[in-house]
Amino acid sequence: MFSTSLADAPVVRAPRHAPVAQLVRGGVIEGVHHGSVVVLGADGAVKHRLGDAEAAFYPRSAVKPLQAVAMLRAGLPLDGELLSLAAASHSGEERHLAGTRRILELAGLAEDDLRNVPDLPFDPAVRDTWVRAGRAPSRLAQNCSGKHAAMLWTAKLNGWSLPDYLDPEHPLQRAIRETVEELTGQRVARVTVDGCGAPLFAISLTGLARALSRVVTAAPGTPEARVADAMRAHAEMASGATRDVAALMRAVPGLLAKDGFEGVQVAALPDGRAVAVKIADGADRARVPVAAAALALAGVDSALLAEFSGAPLLGGGVPVGSVRVVDGLGAA
Template sequence: MESLLVKEYRAGIMECAHHGHICIVNDQGEIKASAGDPNFVTFTRSAAKPLQAISAIRGGIASHYGLSEKEIAIMTASHLAEPNHVEVLKSIMKKTGLSESELVCAPSYPLNEESKEEVLRHNGSRQRLYHNCSGKHLGVLAYCKMKGYPLEGYAEPEHPVQQEIIETVSMMCGLEPQQVGLGTDGCGFPVFALPLSAMATAYAKLACPERIEDKATKEAVITITQAMNRYPEMVGGTGRIDSLILQDTNIVAKGGFKGVYCFGLKKERLGIAFKVLDGSEEEWGWIVEAILSQIGYSNRDLIEQIREAFTHDIYNDAGKKVGLAETVFQLKS
């Protein structure tokens, strides 16, 4: 049974209700708290990106190409194609010898409005590099090039690089590869259908890599998560909840399209995953704040920062306050 997560009011009348599911597991993968169905199956979307980066980093692309931590971080990103993002993406292409034409993700405009306006102002066009998943694609292509895998078809499920990614994702989730459902993501990559409990388990391992038995995988996870924490602006961008909470080095976090969000807490040794069933993302900040508050998270300053950045007040286009949002779920042990 789904849980009511958020209500939105306008003029004191409830206008929207957002239902969904939340799962919290410990570092053993045991469910410790939930709202709704903790085993609800949904697609990971971009929340899988830190997991999808493991194969390439484990394989040695960072040392092979001399990649920086910024360049590693953007491989996990749903970036907004702000100038700092584009600069880092171009640096990856220069170091790896890859070209934009080799990416299968569609040509796009930047998701950041100011960056998009700047492109249009200079009569620029859509580019594959502006696609929010381009960092992930460059990382996987670089790995293919290093390994001698064919670049053509690198996004197809049967390609050896994708087979390696599927095996790694399933291991991180505590599942067998055949238990991972597959679809096609918006960028052309395979996307994984998983129970929220499995996603939360993977994020518990990202937060607590000592739980990973394979040494090379453990070291890759440490490299990836350190890069995400040191350069959180690379993972999302201006106004993104990922980039805000990754400033807390105790947190590893990444959201995905259609309302899925995952994060892990290092000291608390917890993995958390939730899904907003209507697929919207504007509730993420409110839900993350409520989860952290309900579990008694020690970084109160971060919770206040989330409240300020993702205010519960609702404003119209002219900046006038017209309503209020409230989280209404209660986590159950």
Template sequence: MSSAVELAQVWRGEVLESVHHGHAVICDSSGGIVEAWGDPDLVMLPRSSCKMIQALPLVESGAGLTDSQLALACASHSGASLHTGMAGAWLEEIGLGEPDLRCGSHMPKDEEAHHRLIRAGAEPCQLHNNCSGKHVGFLMLNQRLKGDADYVEPDHPVQLAVRAAFEEVTGAESPGYGIDGCSAPNFATTLAGLGRAMAFFANAHRASGARAGAAARLVAAMARHPVLVAGEGRACTDLMRAMEGRVAIKTGAEAVYVAILPEAGLGVALKVMDGATRAAECAIAAILIRLGVLSAEHPAVEKYWNAPLVNCRGRRAAWIRPGTGLA
């Protein structure tokens, strides 16, 4: 087993203040490893980075879906009115309501939506949950599978379909699962397995069959609607816009990141071991720059790669930059 490598560093003046270690892998169309940092065999939970895999059974079911709905199904959205309005309308379209969701609620990341709730003295509902789009998709699939209301249970037909798809595209039986923040099971795989799955998505537009067709639709929807996948000011949205639809990327909790590169036919997966999102964002930007699909000169990149950390007076007091493993 290879040890974790430096994926990001924080410098304050001339002093190295923090180091974030982790693992990363790039896989090609054959599922083989093109390049790796650290341990490709690390067993890990993809968290929300695998939402496009979780959406595969829904798309394969033949359900009529717009590109916007596909993007929202893959989203860890900010809970802006754009997101909650679309999730609510989708629920209404399938004859269900907010109480049918099983994701729970939390305050939205979107500042305007957050402040609106506070001013109104209101509590967030489940539509504000960053996973609400995924859960509406689960409900839609559940209608087709005729399962019971508790669609997040690991032995429910919806989650059994998700697990089967997950194991096929990662290329291995999952060794287990954890319960995600939204209550759905999150199946474990190796980092290489997650990279292999992203490479499958990257090459789906060249392949035939229902699963490849579903994967290609999901990738295209994410790339066309980056604001639905995350939200204004978020790394997924900023960097996908900077790459002008050429690449789809997705974050996951505890510093997981994936990238799907259809032109190159490559899949990327990384995990920062201390769970620091700032490090995962820096590392994915560095890998995308390394692969030639993201310009280091793009204004959006400055927030994540060699990014300034600003103090309470607005002064640039520190910087986060790629670690020695990626430099």
């Protein structure tokens, strides 16, 4: 069982990462990815770990489900596709842009009210089409725009100021911090600014896994359960049609998963089993197979995870190797 009291903030230190994946080409180890992994059982206890799961780190966009929970607690009236979008790192597809416009419309706001940074769409194919059409970076296309639209609406509903909604001392951001601390079970170690401009809180990898476990095991109808239900039912709205995190949720029944920049992945099963991964160099090619291996350690059928077990390395256009998870991943 999880404790309801808050632990001290995780220690800020150089993380003690360990090798988690190897690039093997022609039978020779060509490169090594370091990182950290933690696997929690349904009872919340650490079942497996590798590297440094207790040092402070920035979860990046993997924290978005917790931000969405905080906004629902503050009165945000979203569910379904639009709630999934509020917790999204979206690909910039037309449905994502239309959904963000809809949230702003429901709030009586406009794109100019957004304070996230302008950017091109995240998905490479969508981005190429966007650029060929001569379109410039925009706040709407940036992958966090759904979250920012939801933040604005939450602030407006509560009578809070809008232009400074990203200030860490804004009532909205204080409410988000309180929710992050409650769900992770630990105090925030540091506060900085994420790429989109929103406050970003340093927690531990174990705290991140614990938080998502609490989200998926919450009682029906609670803000936590509403976020989990929305993201699982509308995985492509929380990511995109071609994204590995959406494919992972489709492959594993009941799984809630969220990725984050710099090699972060968190996932939780309906009974509370949860995993969290941080790849030290931020490489997605290691994030996916390491997360799949962690889920296997959590008890997920390996057959469901086969397509995520390792990307091939090509030579002359044909596979000559692969990214392989290290032996002993998850040693207690």
